[in-house]
Amino acid sequence: MLRIAHRLDLQLRAAMDRAFPEQAAAARQASQPLDPQLAPASKPEFGDFQANGALALAKPLKQAPRQIATAIVAQLQADPAFTDLCLEPQIAGPGFINLTVRPERLAAEVSARLGDQRLGVPAVEQAAPVVVDFSSPNIAKEMHVGHLRSTIIGDSLARVLEFRGHPVLRLNHVGDWGTQFGMLITHLKQVAPDALDTADAVDLGDLVAFYREAKKRFDDDEAFQTTSREEVVKLQGGDPVSLKAWGLLCDQSRREFQKIYDRLDIRLNERGESFYNPFLPAVIDGLKDAELLVTDDGAQCVFLEGVQGKDGKPLPVIVQKSDGGFNYATTDLAAIRYRFGAAPDGDDARRVIYVTDAGQANHFAGVFQVAQRAGWIPEGARLEHVPFGLVQGEDGKKLKTRAGDTVRLRDLLDEAVERAETDLRSRLNEEERSESEEFIQHVAGTVGLAAVKYADLSQNRITNYQFSFDRMLALQGNTAPYLLYAVVRIAGIARKGGDLEVLTGQLQFSEPQEWALVRELLKFDAVIAEVEEELLPNRLCSYLFELSQVFNRFYDQVPVLKADAEALPSRLALCRLTADTLKSGLGLLGIPTLDRM
RNA sequence: GGGGCUGUAGCUCAGCCGGAUAGAGCGACGGUUUCCUAAACCGUAGGUCGUGGGUUCGAGUCCCGCCAGCCCCGCCA
Structure with a gap:
C-alpha cells in the first residue's frame, strides 16, 4: 500500500493547496508546507487511512477543524484521480478525515502481488553498500548466550536490507587481537x-x-x-x-x-580486529592532524565534548595506551575509516550498523563522536549503534546454567530442539499419528531453532529479554510454532487439491474475513520499509503474527476448497499470497518454514 | 557523583510523525469439531500507562523534576 499512500498524500496536499491557497503558499515559504498527516487508519472501521491534518490547522486558520476537513474533502472529491482511488471520505470525531480505498483497487493490488517475488516491496534505486557488524565472538572462547541476540538480530537486519536490494557486508568483527x-x-x-x-x-x-x-x-x-x-x-x-x-x-x-552459523543458517564474513592492525597508526596521525589528540598520564586521548567523568572533567577516549599499545577504541576508529573509505582500502559504505549490547552505548557514542569531529563520517552517511538488552532467565537475572556458569550457545540450541522433539512426539502419540524418524528430526530441528530466533526477534530489542523455553515453544500466542502452523495449514489446502498456482482473472471477495486478509497482506511493503529504517525486527514479527491471526480467522470461518466456483479462485489466491508473505517474512527473520508439522 | 536504558493488565510484552474508547499473548473463566491439521476459532473479566509538574486543540508518546530497577564511567572488548 506504500504506492497508494504516496499517491493519497500528494492528492491531499493538492487538495489543501486548493482549499486554503494563501495559507498553503505562506507555509511553503516558511518551508513548512501544510501536512495532511496521512497515517494508516487506527481501526478497521475507520477505513484504510486517516488524515489528521485538519486538526492542526484549526488555530492558524481560526476555523473549526470539522469545517476545515469539509473544505479539504470537497477539494478531494473534485479530483478524479482521487475518486477513482477512494470511496467518499468520511469526517469523524473532532475532524479526522477517514479514507477507504475502493475494493476493486485493493483486489487489483493483490493481483499485482501474486507471483511477484518482491511482494510489492520496491527495490532501492541507489544501492550503496551497508555494513552490518554483528555476532562478534572472541577467539579462544566458545560462543555463549551473550552472542545470541547480536547474531540473530544482526542476521535478520542484514536479510531485510538485502531484500530491499542493498549490497550488504555482513562483518564478523571477531575478538582476535589484544x-x-x-x-x-x-x-x-x-x-x-x-x-x-x-x-x-x-x-x-x-x-x-x-x-x-x-x-x-x-x-x-x-x-x-x-x-x-x-x-x-x-x-x-x-x-x-x-x-x-x-x-x-x-x-x-x-x-x-562455523558449526553454529551453519546450524542457524547465518552467513558472515570474518574480518576480525586484527584486520585493522595496519591502519591503527594512521588513526593516531589523523587525530593528531585534526588537533584532537591530547597526552594524558602517558596515554594518547581524545577528550569528549559534553560527557563528564567522576570529577567533572571531560571523559577521554584512549586511543593509545601508555605502553604504546592500541586498544579497542583505536580499532573501532580504524574500522569506521575503512568502512566509509573508498576502495581498494575501504568498503565505500554509506550506512554502518553495529549490533551490540546496550552496555556498549557509551563506548560507541564516544567513538562516533571522535569520528565525527575528525571528519571521518562522510556527508549523508549513517553510523548507527543498534543496541539490545540482556538475556535474562525467568528469575529476571542474567541467564546462567543451574551450576551458575555461562550458557553455551550450542547447549541452548540443543535444548530447544530436544524440547521441540519431546513436544512433537507426545503430540503424535496423542493424535495417533505415525511419522518417520527423519520427519521428526527435521520438524523438531526447524521448530526448535525457529522458536529461539523468533522469541528473540519478536521483542523490542532495546529491553532486556526474558528467556523461556516454555514460552517460545508454546503452540499458541506470538510464537514461531503458531506462525509455522499457519503456513502448514495453507500447504494442507494445496495438498488436498487446491491449486495455489492457478491464475485467475478478476479477483472477487465478498466476506469480511477476506477483506481483512486482503488489507493485512497489503501492509507488507510498509512494514519492510519501517524495519529498514528503524532496524526493529519485532515490527516484522508483530506483522507476521497479526497476518497469521487474520488468516486463521479466515481459514476457520470461510471455506476454501468447498467454496463456490466463483469464490474458489480468489480464495486460493489469498491463500497463496498469505503463504508467500509468511514464508518471505519468516525468511527475513532467518526462519525456514514447513509443509507439515 | 556523571551518563545511558527501562517502568503500560496477575505474568511476558506491543504501542509507528503526538490523534478517536490504551492493544496483544499467556494465565483465569465460559463456549465452538459430520467440513481444508482444534498446534485453531469465538466470547468474558482484568489499566491511576512509576510519580509530580509543564507544552499542546489533543500526551502512554514531547520537555523538566522526583522515585525504583538494570547497565556503563582511563589505558579489557
Missing part, C-alpha cells in the same frame, strides 16, 4: 606449548579452560600481567612465533563458530 591474546599465549607457553605450534593439539574446550586460567592469573599476578602485555606488543609487532600461535588458535575457534 590483551586477551597476550594472556592466553603467555599461559600456553608455560603449560601447553604444543598448542602454539601444532594444529589442534588441544581441543577448544581445553582452550577455553586455559583461557579462564590465564584470565585468573592476569587478574592476580602482576608479573604475569607484565609478560602478557609484552606478548601483545610482540604480536602487534609481527613476531613470527607469536603470529603462528595466534593463527592456530584462530583457525580452531573459527571452525567451531
Whole structure:
C-alpha cells in the first residue's frame, strides 16, 4: 500500500493547496508546507487511512477543524484521480478525515502481488553498500548466550536490507587481537606449548579452560600481567612465533563458530580486529592532524565534548595506551575509516550498523563522536549503534546454567530442539499419528531453532529479554510454532487439491474475513520499509503474527476448497499470497518454514 | 557523583510523525469439531500507562523534576 499512500498524500496536499491557497503558499515559504498527516487508519472501521491534518490547522486558520476537513474533502472529491482511488471520505470525531480505498483497487493490488517475488516491496534505486557488524565472538572462547541476540538480530537486519536490494557486508568483527591474546599465549607457553605450534593439539574446550586460567592469573599476578602485555606488543609487532600461535588458535575457534552459523543458517564474513592492525597508526596521525589528540598520564586521548567523568572533567577516549599499545577504541576508529573509505582500502559504505549490547552505548557514542569531529563520517552517511538488552532467565537475572556458569550457545540450541522433539512426539502419540524418524528430526530441528530466533526477534530489542523455553515453544500466542502452523495449514489446502498456482482473472471477495486478509497482506511493503529504517525486527514479527491471526480467522470461518466456483479462485489466491508473505517474512527473520508439522 | 536504558493488565510484552474508547499473548473463566491439521476459532473479566509538574486543540508518546530497577564511567572488548 506504500504506492497508494504516496499517491493519497500528494492528492491531499493538492487538495489543501486548493482549499486554503494563501495559507498553503505562506507555509511553503516558511518551508513548512501544510501536512495532511496521512497515517494508516487506527481501526478497521475507520477505513484504510486517516488524515489528521485538519486538526492542526484549526488555530492558524481560526476555523473549526470539522469545517476545515469539509473544505479539504470537497477539494478531494473534485479530483478524479482521487475518486477513482477512494470511496467518499468520511469526517469523524473532532475532524479526522477517514479514507477507504475502493475494493476493486485493493483486489487489483493483490493481483499485482501474486507471483511477484518482491511482494510489492520496491527495490532501492541507489544501492550503496551497508555494513552490518554483528555476532562478534572472541577467539579462544566458545560462543555463549551473550552472542545470541547480536547474531540473530544482526542476521535478520542484514536479510531485510538485502531484500530491499542493498549490497550488504555482513562483518564478523571477531575478538582476535589484544590483551586477551597476550594472556592466553603467555599461559600456553608455560603449560601447553604444543598448542602454539601444532594444529589442534588441544581441543577448544581445553582452550577455553586455559583461557579462564590465564584470565585468573592476569587478574592476580602482576608479573604475569607484565609478560602478557609484552606478548601483545610482540604480536602487534609481527613476531613470527607469536603470529603462528595466534593463527592456530584462530583457525580452531573459527571452525567451531562455523558449526553454529551453519546450524542457524547465518552467513558472515570474518574480518576480525586484527584486520585493522595496519591502519591503527594512521588513526593516531589523523587525530593528531585534526588537533584532537591530547597526552594524558602517558596515554594518547581524545577528550569528549559534553560527557563528564567522576570529577567533572571531560571523559577521554584512549586511543593509545601508555605502553604504546592500541586498544579497542583505536580499532573501532580504524574500522569506521575503512568502512566509509573508498576502495581498494575501504568498503565505500554509506550506512554502518553495529549490533551490540546496550552496555556498549557509551563506548560507541564516544567513538562516533571522535569520528565525527575528525571528519571521518562522510556527508549523508549513517553510523548507527543498534543496541539490545540482556538475556535474562525467568528469575529476571542474567541467564546462567543451574551450576551458575555461562550458557553455551550450542547447549541452548540443543535444548530447544530436544524440547521441540519431546513436544512433537507426545503430540503424535496423542493424535495417533505415525511419522518417520527423519520427519521428526527435521520438524523438531526447524521448530526448535525457529522458536529461539523468533522469541528473540519478536521483542523490542532495546529491553532486556526474558528467556523461556516454555514460552517460545508454546503452540499458541506470538510464537514461531503458531506462525509455522499457519503456513502448514495453507500447504494442507494445496495438498488436498487446491491449486495455489492457478491464475485467475478478476479477483472477487465478498466476506469480511477476506477483506481483512486482503488489507493485512497489503501492509507488507510498509512494514519492510519501517524495519529498514528503524532496524526493529519485532515490527516484522508483530506483522507476521497479526497476518497469521487474520488468516486463521479466515481459514476457520470461510471455506476454501468447498467454496463456490466463483469464490474458489480468489480464495486460493489469498491463500497463496498469505503463504508467500509468511514464508518471505519468516525468511527475513532467518526462519525456514514447513509443509507439515 | 556523571551518563545511558527501562517502568503500560496477575505474568511476558506491543504501542509507528503526538490523534478517536490504551492493544496483544499467556494465565483465569465460559463456549465452538459430520467440513481444508482444534498446534485453531469465538466470547468474558482484568489499566491511576512509576510519580509530580509543564507544552499542546489533543500526551502512554514531547520537555523538566522526583522515585525504583538494570547497565556503563582511563589505558579489557
